[in-house]
Amino acid sequence: MTPLLDVRDLSVVFRLRREGDMPWTPPRQLQAVRGVSFALQPGETLGIVGESGSGKSTLARALIRMVPASGQVNWAGEDLxxxxxxxMQRHRSAIQMVFQDPLASLNxxxxxGQIIAEPLRTHYPEIAAPEVKARVQLAMDRVGLLPNQINRYPHEFSGGQCQRIGIARALIxxxxxxxxxxxxSALDVSIQAQVINLLAELRRDLGLSMIFIAHDLSVVKHISDRxxxxxxxxxxxAAPKRDLFSRPDHPYxxxxxxxxxxxDPAKERAKRMIPLQGDLPSPMAPPSGCVFRTRCPRAAARCAAEVPALSGEGRLVACHFPGPLEQAA
Amino acid sequence: MALLTPIDMTALAARMANLDEVKGRSLWADARLRFFRNKAAVAGVVLLAFCATYALFGQLIAAHTYDFQNYDIMGEASKSGPNWAEGYYFGADQQGRDLFARTAMGTRISLIVGLIATAISVTLGTLYGAVSGYLGGRVDAVMMRLVDILMSIPYLFVLILFLVMFGRSLSVLYLAIGLLSWPGMARIVRGQTLTLKGREYIEAAQATGVSSFRIIIRHIVPNLMGIVVVYATLLVPDVIIGESFISFLGLGVQEPQTSLGTLISDGAKSVYYNTQWEIAFPIAFFMMVMFGFYFVGDGLRDALDPKDR
Known part of the structure; x- marks a missing residue:
């Protein structure tokens, strides 16, 4: 099966200028994403997890050219x-995005009505106003909003409802x-479940592929295939969900x-914690070799010298000493 | 078209038929409510409405036209004071002309100059600032340096130069004031645009592929309107003061037309002859207009931005 999206060696470098730098001082470089490759099958959901600052959001924005990137993003036979x-504009309607802060992402x-209609009016300016309105109302109904609320403003809705508006805007x-x-991430736990279930239901009904970014593993576990x-x-x-959660190979x-x-308090106490020391190193000066070595319990001399390649069959691990927890300990 | 075929079409139709569309309350409507709850702001609106009505209809009520010279009272301070029986409600000036009609004319011209010049300045400044802030980078740097250069030119000298070069007419006056006062507006708008640019809804629009022009018009400018409206109401009195100063110097509006500045100037010259009414009435209206705009401006600021009061 040809993948829907095939990303190869995607890297994002931000050039930063400090306040007071002279025009000729070379800008400092921040590698937000380096050498990321993955493929996404039609109908598949890929979960991306990581700490803040791990480049998840930047990766997503690089796919739709919101930040300058190098590498390849193959989509429908073309490198985006x-x-x-x-x-690029022709492909934009096929890739839509739902944002983190529900209220802030609505004008x-x-x-x-105007918010949800915007992508439609941008990509299909020929559609007449009554038809646009009808479609907006259908989309609102589909995400669980009352279509008669079409003339209301975002501040009159709750966080969960705002996120539904954001989803309707993406799906129209x-x-x-x-x-x-x-x-x-910005919603209450009870509302989180509703929105996740809505996304899962829409994915099933509409045959959507999804890239789902989160820092909450239980959320990712619920919705992702990989x-x-x-x-x-x-x-x-990178691994199929079941493998990754039941038998993680990478120490991180x-x-x-x-x-x-x-x-469950009993299980929680019996659980073995692997405390990570320190903070994420600065992406301006990443560690040599394996970037995780500064906080890795298994780190050895080789980790500082060589960058571990992402390798494996079906499940991919970038580590010199991969393996299940018990073995390595 | 899976999205557009809902699970149960008839149920949806039934639900939609039962519900009337709810009218949303926009941020503007909220601001309007807050504005009219503010007593000083309402007082400002009343003052401005009074001045505007006087400016529009004062000459119809007046017993004499603004350029009619009554030779009987000309140059005689004892005869030219306020006189209701003769129709000189505000008295007459040194040339024997009705001050009531002339003050109405002056208020009208001052308001017109203030509003038109501010409109020019706001339109130019908003578009320039929004484009500069939104595009950012080098374009922004070049556009803002241009603003810096324009702002460093002494405003009044250029204004006087314009009036001397292109002739002393009303349209030159408000065009020149409008063209000279936009850089301040542009700076404020650009700063606000920079903060708006980072908002997620702008990012959402960019991600969908909305063009830069439409993002500026539909997303940036409406969210700038709050600060623009406030700045504009505070700019109008500035412009009126500027116009009055120019007219005071004798470079502005031409006789027999007049503006509040000219009237005050004439009144100031004749204070020696004990004709206080000649300066008192124009100054009263000048101050009413100023207070009106300042009160309305303050009220708008509080109404549009309830957070930082």
Whole structure:
């Protein structure tokens, strides 16, 4: 099966200028994403997890050219990164995005109807106003909003409802791929479940592919088919959901999983914690070799010298000493 | 078209038939409510409405036209004071002309100059600032340096130069004031645009592929309107003061037309002859207009931005 989206060696470098730098001082470089490759099958959901600053959101934005990137993003037989603006525009309706902060992602001066209609009016300007309105109302109904609320403003809705508006806006142009950038992090837990279930239901009914970014592993576990773990702009491990959660091979994944609380005090106490020391190193000066070595319990001399390649069959691990937790300990 | 075929069409139709569309309350409507709850702001609106009515209809009520010279009272301070029986409600000036009609004319011209010049300045400044802030980078740097250069030119000298070069007419006056006062507006708008640019809804629009022009018009400018409206109401009195100063110098509006500045200037010259009414009435209206705009401006600021009061 040809993948829907085939990303090869995607890197994002930000050039930063400090306040007071002279025009000729070379800007400092920040590698937000380096050498990320993955493929997404039609109908598949890829979960991307990682700490803040691991490059998850930047990766998502690089796919739709919101940030300058190098590498290849193959979509429908074309490399999105090399397309002209006009040609890229044709693909934009097929890849839509849902944002983190539900209220902030809606223009406060526009009515819900205008907000949801915007992608439609951008990509299909020939559709007449009554038809646009009818479609907006259908989309609102589809995401669980009352269509008679079409003239209300975003501030009159709750966080969960605002996120539904955001989802309706993304779906009105019937995309093939939906990129969800932490769509539930800003919501209450009870509302999170509703929004996640709505996304899962829409994915099933509309045959959507999804890239689902989150820092909450339980959320990712619920919705993804495959999970990719990122650290400091690199992929640490990528595997089918079941494998990754039942038998993580990378020490970073193991540490992440051990930090998920279990809602059972007995099990929670018996659980083995793998404490990660220190903070994420600065992406301006990443560690040599394996970027995770500064906090890795298994780190050895080789880790500082060589960058571990992402390798494996079916499940991919970037580590010199991969293996299940018990073995390595 | 899976999205557009809902699970149960008839149920949806039934539900939609039962519900009337709810009218949303926009941020503007909220601001309007807050504005009219503010007593000083309402007082400002009343003052401005009074001045505007006087400016529009004052000459119809007046017993004499603004350019009619009554030779009987000309140059005689004892005869030219306010006189209701003769129709000189505000008295007459040194040339024996009705001050009531002339003050109405002056208020009208001052308001017109203030509003038109501000409109020019706001339109130019908003578009320039929004484009500069939104595009950012080098374009922004070049556009803002141009603004810096324009702002460093002494405003009044250029204004006087314009009036001397292109002739002393009303349209030159408000065009010149409008063209000279936009850089301040542009700066404020650009700063606000920079903060708006980072908002997620702008990012959402970019991600969908909305063009830069439409993002500026539909997303940036409506969200700038709050600060623009406030700045504009505070700019109008500035412009009126500027116009009055120019007219005071004798470079503005031409006789027999007049503006508040000219009237005050004439009144100031004749204070020696004990004709206080000649300066008192124009100054009263000048101050009413100023207070009106300042009160309305303050009220708008509080109403549009309830957070930082």
């Amino acid at each position: 990164l090399t397309l002209s603006r006009a040609r 406060p001066r526009m009515t819900v 142009v019937e995309p093939k791929l939906l990129i969800c950038d932490e769509p539930v 999970v990719m773990v990122m650290y400091l702009g690199r992929v640490m491990e 994944t193991q540490a992440l999983l051990s930090a998920v609380p279990i809602p």
